[in-house]
Amino acid sequence: MVGDLLTLALPKGKLGEGAIQLLRQAGLPASGVDPEARQLVFTFPAAGARYLICRPTDVPTYVEHGAADLGIVGKDTLVEAGADVFELVDLGFGYCRFVVAAPRQRWEAAGQALENLLAGSRRVATKFPRVAAAFFQERGLPVEIIKLHGNIELAPLAGLADLIVDIVSTGRTLTENDLVEVAPIFSSTARLIANRVSYRINSQRLRPVIDALRQAATQGGAGFATNP
Amino acid sequence: MINGRNLLVPAGVRDFLPAEAAALRELEQKLVTCFQSWGYQEVLTPAFEFVATFQAGSPAGDEDSLYKFIDRQGRVLALRPEMTAPIARLVATSLRRETLPLRLCYCAPVFRFEEPRAGRQREFHQAGVELIGTGSVAADVEIIALAVEALLAAGLENFRLGIGQVAVTRGVLQGLDLPPEIVTRIKVALAGKDLVALEQIYSEYHLAGPQRRQLELLATLHGGAEALAVARQEFNQTGALAALDGLVQVWQALAACGLERWLFIDLGILRDFNYYTGIVFEGYVPGLGMPVCGGGRYDGLLGQFGYPCPATGFALGLERVLLAREEGRGPVRDGGYLVAGRDLAQVLRRAGELRRTGARVILDGESHSRGEAAARAADQGLDLLWTDD
Numbered sequence: 100m101v102g103d104l105l106t107l108a109l110p111k112g113k114l115g116e117g118a119i120q121l122l123r124q125a126g127l128p129a130s131g132v133d134p135e136a137r138q139l140v141f142t143f144p145a146a147g148a149r150y151l152i153c154r155p156t157d158v159p160t161y162v163e164h165g166a167a168d169l170g171i172v173g174k175d176t177l178v179e180a181g182a183d184v185f186e187l188v189d190l191g192f193g194y195c196r197f198v199v200a201a202p203r204q205r206w207e208a209a210g211q212a213l214e215n216l217l218a219g220s221r222r223v224a225t226k227f228p229r230v231a232a233a234f235f236q237e238r239g240l241p242v243e244i245i246k247l248h249g250n251i252e253l254a255p256l257a258g259l260a261d262l263i264v265d266i267v268s269t270g271r272t273l274t275e276n277d278l279v280e281v282a283p284i285f286s287s288t289a290r291l292i293a294n295r296v297s298y299r300i301n302s303q304r305l306r307p308v309i310d311a312l313r314q315a316a317t318q319g320g321a322g323f324a325t326n327p
Numbered sequence: 328m329i330n331g332r333n334l335l336v337p338a339g340v341r342d343f344l345p346a347e348a349a350a351l352r353e354l355e356q357k358l359v360t361c362f363q364s365w366g367y368q369e370v371l372t373p374a375f376e377f378v379a380t381f382q383a384g385s386p387a388g389d390e391d392s393l394y395k396f397i398d399r400q401g402r403v404l405a406l407r408p409e410m411t412a413p414i415a416r417l418v419a420t421s422l423r424r425e426t427l428p429l430r431l432c433y434c435a436p437v438f439r440f441e442e443p444r445a446g447r448q449r450e451f452h453q454a455g456v457e458l459i460g461t462g463s464v465a466a467d468v469e470i471i472a473l474a475v476e477a478l479l480a481a482g483l484e485n486f487r488l489g490i491g492q493v494a495v496t497r498g499v500l501q502g503l504d505l506p507p508e509i510v511t512r513i514k515v516a517l518a519g520k521d522l523v524a525l526e527q528i529y530s531e532y533h534l535a536g537p538q539r540r541q542l543e544l545l546a547t548l549h550g551g552a553e554a555l556a557v558a559r560q561e562f563n564q565t566g567a568l569a570a571l572d573g574l575v576q577v578w579q580a581l582a583a584c585g586l587e588r589w590l591f592i593d594l595g596i597l598r599d600f601n602y603y604t605g606i607v608f609e610g611y612v613p614g615l616g617m618p619v620c621g622g623g624r625y626d627g628l629l630g631q632f633g634y635p636c637p638a639t640g641f642a643l644g645l646e647r648v649l650l651a652r653e654e655g656r657g658p659v660r661d662g663g664y665l666v667a668g669r670d671l672a673q674v675l676r677r678a679g680e681l682r683r684t685g686a687r688v689i690l691d692g693e694s695h696s697r698g699e700a701a702a703r704a705a706d707q708g709l710d711l712l713w714t715d716d
Contacts, residue, residue, distance in 0.1 A: 162616075163616055164616045165614060165615060165616025165617075166616075183617075185519075185520035185521070185522070186519075186520070186521045186522060186523050186524070187520075187522050187523070188522065188523065189523045189526065290523060294616050295520065295616070295617070295618075296611040296612075296613075296615060296616055296617060296618065297613075297616075298520070299487075299489050299549070299591075299593055299596075299609075299611055300487045300489075300611045300613060301613075302549050
């Protein structure tokens with residue numbers, strides 16, 4: 100809370116569009132808020148609200164430090180950030196899945212078994228090293244994680260890695276690059292998160308906003324939800 | 328050796344420059360004075376001990392966060408990650424014959440291997456108290472009242488102290504009669520305030536009606552006396568009820584002392600489930616993303632050192648308090664005298680006389696003239712005493 104303003108951290112990009120649609124459905128001010136605009140702070144003094152437009156991976160950080168009271172972020176980003184925040188509501192939109200994928204030929208040669216696949220090749224390229232490491236560690240499979248920042252599907256094509264861990268929504272990118280999904284990790288949707296201190300001491304201010312967002316989310320999601 | 332390691336410090340540790348060091352020391356002094364005025368005696372324990380001391384179920388004794396090393400006999404030692412376990416060891420050994428209850432306090436740096444974040448360094452300073460040998464309502468009231476006073480003494484004004492009671496949560500979970508693996512998942516979700524995971528558990532195990540309502544209440548009940556009344560009505564199992572009645576008594580006593588304005592009830596505050604056994608609490612300051620203090624009842628710890636007895640206490644994170652007060656710089660120690668002259672023996676003697684009056688005196692045996700010394704004194708904001716007159 101800055102002064103009397105409740106601060107909400109919103110992600111840039113596609114997830115941000117879903118978030119703004121949800122704000123509208125929840126009856127919260129959203130006019131003129133554009134996650135792609137140059138303007139990064141939107142203030143609505145009458146409603147006592149302020150939005151910060153952040154990179155999606157930074158939303159948990161703003162909330163954890165208390166620079167924002169609430170935030171909207173994908174579960175994928177949240178798990179990867181490992182931030183100490185409260186996870187309040189599954190907002191339902193922004194559906195995607197974490198998967199392990201491998202080149203089709205290699206997968207077929209390995210008899211479609213993850214253990215065989217990893218027998219001689221253990222380099223995993225990903226944007227999500229924490230998620231990837233946890234997945235392989237839990238199964239006792241030693242791998243070498245290679246952190247990349249985008250276009251993960253390029254790594255096996257270029258011989259940089261043998262496997263990838265990435266998020267997919269339709270799976271089209273994988274198919275186009277002759278990759279196949281070999282193991283699911285978990286599925287993800289957008290979440291409403293709260294700073295642990297603000298949630299407790301500003302409870303009276305936060306509750307109505309949280310309830311409105313929860314209600315909007317359960318009443319048919321935020322428009323372009325690709326939830327199955 | 329420019330750019331060499333000899334010029335850097337590792338991640339998670341830091342220097343305190345004069346103003347910062349002064350602010351920290353002043354805060355420490357205020358807190359210890361506050362604790363002592365409530366009859367708590369200060370103790371010091373070693374910076375490192377056998378690792379087993381810290382493994383005795385203490386909240387920060389998590390193996391991965393300990394700084395461990397091996398002594399020359401091959402035994403594993405660790406830097407202290409907190410002060411409660413060492414004090415429990417000390418009470419169970421050296422102070423075993425003392426009459427209970429014991430009131431002890433401390434002020435010390437502790438060490439944890441964690442990712443450095445705002446207000447979370449790998450070396451940080453804690454000040455706290457332990458009230459050992461009493462499980463009474465009076466002890467719980469005293470500890471919370473002292474926490475309020477300590478936060479006031481620390482110069483904080485807008486803080487709130489949230490109070491929970493882990494035995495209520497335990498009692499309710501037992502009364503629900505669910506398989507242990509679900510209870511474990513519920514505990515993890517409650518402790519991390521993961522309401523989405525709780526929703527998933529409700530639908531996975533078809534929890535509905537009163538079972539679901541009680542779990543929702545455990546996760547979200549928040550408020551004052553009215554929240555306790557709701558809990559009293561809803562949690563009619565015996566296990567939770569005794570603990571809840573204790574909490575009601577503590578709340579009423581604190582409210583009767585006029586402390587209600589600093590306090591609220593939140594059953595979602597659990598801290599470390601495996602360590603705390605009763606009332607727990609955390610102190611929050613607006614704008615700071617993490618609690619400035621925390622504590623509660625830990626009746627199981629002393630038993631692990633062979634001296635079973637109830638105990639409660641709390642600790643403040645001093646860097647967090649300083650951060651909350653937004654004080655990079657503390658009180659600047661200025662004023663005083665510059666004693667200067669060409670005769671060093673004379674300078675030293677006059678300076679000594681002045682210091683005996685309680686003044687702060689800085690020596691200057693290097694200025695060749697009164698004018699030069701006067702410039703130095705003016706530069707440092709000091710009054711000049713020129714001894715060659």
